[in-house]
Amino acid sequence: MIDEFMAAVVADGGQAVRVPDAAAARTAVAALLGRDASLCFWDGDPLVRSIEPATLGTLAPAADAQTGITGAVFGVAATGTIVLTYGEGRSRATGLLPDFHIALVAADRVLPTLDEAIARVYATDVPRGMTLVTGASATSDIEQIRVVGVHGPRRVAVIVVG
Numbered sequence: 001m002i003d004e005f006m007a008a009v010v011a012d013g014g015q016a017v018r019v020p021d022a023a024a025a026r027t028a029v030a031a032l033l034g035r036d037a038s039l040c041f042w043d044g045d046p047l048v049r050s051i052e053p054a055t056l057g058t059l060a061p062a063a064d065a066q067t068g069i070t071g072a073v074f075g076v077a078a079t080g081t082i083v084l085t086y087g088e089g090r091s092r093a094t095g096l097l098p099d100f101h102i103a104l105v106a107a108d109r110v111l112p113t114l115d116e117a118i119a120r121v122y123a124t125d126v127p128r129g130m131t132l133v134t135g136a137s138a139t140s141d142i143e144q145i146r147v148v149g150v151h152g153p154r155r156v157a158v159i160v161v162g
Contacts, residue, residue: 015032025047033056
């Protein structure tokens with residue numbers, strides 16, 4: 001199922017990698033960031049905190065950061081979708097405003113279908129907000145010309161941990 005999820009992320013123009021643990025996730029994030037990156041991150045997500053993102057680049061507000069690093073409450077194998085929920089230390093702006101969005105998702109949180117993911121989100125405390133991300137932000141005008149990054153990140157990478 002994780003291979004299916006990662007293939008779906010890539011098929012929609014994203015990047016996907018699976019790593020065994022937080023140390024390897026940190027290495028993968030550092031490689032994606034490159035040198036002199038400005039970033040923002042979710043400090044309310046244990047998986048994101050485990051990679052110590054504050055030491056990987058220059059911290060900036062989401063509106064000024066090149067990269068936003070978030071967790072994902074679930075990944076959806078069928079579509080490559082990541083499910084983001086918001087709350088304390090998990091701002092919507094982190095995955096929306098920077099040009100590059102890196103999302104970390106635990107391997108045991110990858111589910112077969114969107115229906116199952118939504119059911120699990122609403123089976124616990126209803127989140128303040130939720131976003132479903134399937135690839136980079138894109139839109140098409142009336143002439144069907146696709147433009148990437150108008151309403152969000154131009155690039156998306158998903159790191160599956162575990």
